[in-house]
Amino acid sequence: MFYQLYELNHAMMAPWRAAADAMRLAYSNPMNPMAHTYLGRTAAAGLEVFERATRRYGKPEFGLASTMIDSVTVPVSERVVWRQPFCNLLHFERSLPRGRAADPKVLIVAPMSGHYATLLRGTVEALLPTSDIYITDWIDARMVPLAEGGFDLDDYIDYVIEMIRFIGPDTHVIAVCQPAVPVLAAVALMETDDDPLSPSTMTLMGGPIDTRINPTAVNRLAKERPIDWFRDNVIMPVPWPQPGFMREVYPGFLQLSGFMSMNLDRHLIAHKEFFAHLVKNDGDAAEKHRDFYDEYLAVMDLTAEFYLQTVRTVFMDHALPKGEMMHRDRRVDTTAIRKVALLTVEGENDDISGVGQTEAAQTICTGIPDAMRLHYVQPDVGHYGVFNGSRFRREIAPRIAAFQRAHQRRNRPVKGVIRGGRAG
Structure with missing residues (x-):
C-alpha cells in the first residue's frame, strides 16, 4: 500500500x-x-x-547537440539502435571532419540503480570528442507491462553481451558503479567462450566488485538484514494506472x-x-x-527480481570475488579473461563504493597480462566525481581515452602502459 x-x-x-x-x-x-x-x-x-x-521529476534529456572535434564544432544526433523491453541502446552519431580516422567504439553501461542514464551526461560529453559513444538507456520498470516478462541479473548480463556483439569488433566497454559486476561477468563469459567479439578493453569505475573491502554504509545495510527483510519491506507492486501495473518493483x-x-x-x-x-x-x-x-x-523503478538477486549476489554472498557467481547454469570464471585490457578507477572519498572495492577486479582477473592492466585512484573526489565534474574531465577521461587507444586490438601486441596517479 x-x-x-x-x-x-x-x-x-x-x-x-x-x-x-x-x-x-x-x-x-x-x-x-x-x-x-x-x-x-x-x-x-x-x-x-x-x-x-x-x-x-520526469526522465531528463541528454541534450548533447554538438561536440568539439579537432577544434571544429560538429553536430551530434542521438539515435536508438537496439531495443529490448527493459533497455534501449543509444548511439551518439557525430559528423566527423573529412579525412579523420574513425574513433574507438565505446559502450558505456549506465547504472541501473534508481537514476536514468542521463546521470552520465557529463561522462558522455567528456568522451564524445575522442570516442564513438553508445550508452545503455535502461527503462523504468513501472513503464514495462507485465506481459513483457521479468528481468533479473542474468538478463542484465545477457543484454550486455548482446550489445557488445551488436556494436561489433574492437569495442571498449565502460561500467559506471553498479554495472561493474554484471559487465565483468559478461566479459568473463565471452572470454570463456573465446568469443571473437569480446571487448578490447574494460573500464570499471567506482563499482562494488568486492564489498568486503572498506565497506560503506550501503554495504553494511545489506549485511545487517536478511534477504527476506528486503523482500518484505522495499518490494512493492506498481500502482494503477501505470503501464507496469502490478509488476513487483523496488521503487x-x-x-x-x-x-x-x-x-x-x-x-x-x-x-x-x-x-x-x-x-x-x-x-x-x-x-x-x-x-x-x-x-x-x-x-x-527496478524490477524486484533484479534488485533482490543483485543484493544477494553482490552485497551478501560476494559471489564474484569468491569465484562462486553463477550465470544461469554456468560459473563465472574471471580468470578466463586474457585478451581484454582492464582499467579500474576509484575516488579517494567515495562513500558508495569504498576504495579498494573496484580494484579487487585486478586481483580476481589473474589471466590478464600486467602490461594490459592499470588501476587509478583520483584524489579528492567522491562517488559522483569518479564519472562527472571538472576532475573527471581533466584527470580521468584523458586516462580512459589513452588506455583504450593503447589497447585497441589492431594495435597489439602492447609493450607496456605508463602508470599514473595512485596506480597499482
Whole structure:
C-alpha cells in the first residue's frame, strides 16, 4: 500500500503545486511592481522551492547537440539502435571532419540503480570528442507491462553481451558503479567462450566488485538484514494506472530517499542556498541548483527480481570475488579473461563504493597480462566525481581515452602502459 499512498499524495498535491506555480509566475512577472521588491522576490522564491520539492521529476534529456572535434564544432544526433523491453541502446552519431580516422567504439553501461542514464551526461560529453559513444538507456520498470516478462541479473548480463556483439569488433566497454559486476561477468563469459567479439578493453569505475573491502554504509545495510527483510519491506507492486501495473518493483523514490538521507544536511543547505540565490536574483547559481536536482531527483523503478538477486549476489554472498557467481547454469570464471585490457578507477572519498572495492577486479582477473592492466585512484573526489565534474574531465577521461587507444586490438601486441596517479 505504501507505493499507492505515495502516488495518492502526488495526486493530492497536484492542485497545490499548480497554484504555487501560478502565484510564482505572478510574483516574478516584471509587470508586477511586487516583483521588484524584497517581499515579492521572497514570496516567489518560497513558492518555487515548494513547487520543486513536491513535483514528480520526469526522465531528463541528454541534450548533447554538438561536440568539439579537432577544434571544429560538429553536430551530434542521438539515435536508438537496439531495443529490448527493459533497455534501449543509444548511439551518439557525430559528423566527423573529412579525412579523420574513425574513433574507438565505446559502450558505456549506465547504472541501473534508481537514476536514468542521463546521470552520465557529463561522462558522455567528456568522451564524445575522442570516442564513438553508445550508452545503455535502461527503462523504468513501472513503464514495462507485465506481459513483457521479468528481468533479473542474468538478463542484465545477457543484454550486455548482446550489445557488445551488436556494436561489433574492437569495442571498449565502460561500467559506471553498479554495472561493474554484471559487465565483468559478461566479459568473463565471452572470454570463456573465446568469443571473437569480446571487448578490447574494460573500464570499471567506482563499482562494488568486492564489498568486503572498506565497506560503506550501503554495504553494511545489506549485511545487517536478511534477504527476506528486503523482500518484505522495499518490494512493492506498481500502482494503477501505470503501464507496469502490478509488476513487483523496488521503487525509485525509496532509493532516492536512502541516498538523500546519507547526506541530508548537505541537501537541506543546498535548498536553503537556492532560496537565498532566488531572493538575491543570482540567476547563475540558481540555475546550477535546478540543473543538478532536475537530474538527481528523477528516479526510476527496478524490477524486484533484479534488485533482490543483485543484493544477494553482490552485497551478501560476494559471489564474484569468491569465484562462486553463477550465470544461469554456468560459473563465472574471471580468470578466463586474457585478451581484454582492464582499467579500474576509484575516488579517494567515495562513500558508495569504498576504495579498494573496484580494484579487487585486478586481483580476481589473474589471466590478464600486467602490461594490459592499470588501476587509478583520483584524489579528492567522491562517488559522483569518479564519472562527472571538472576532475573527471581533466584527470580521468584523458586516462580512459589513452588506455583504450593503447589497447585497441589492431594495435597489439602492447609493450607496456605508463602508470599514473595512485596506480597499482
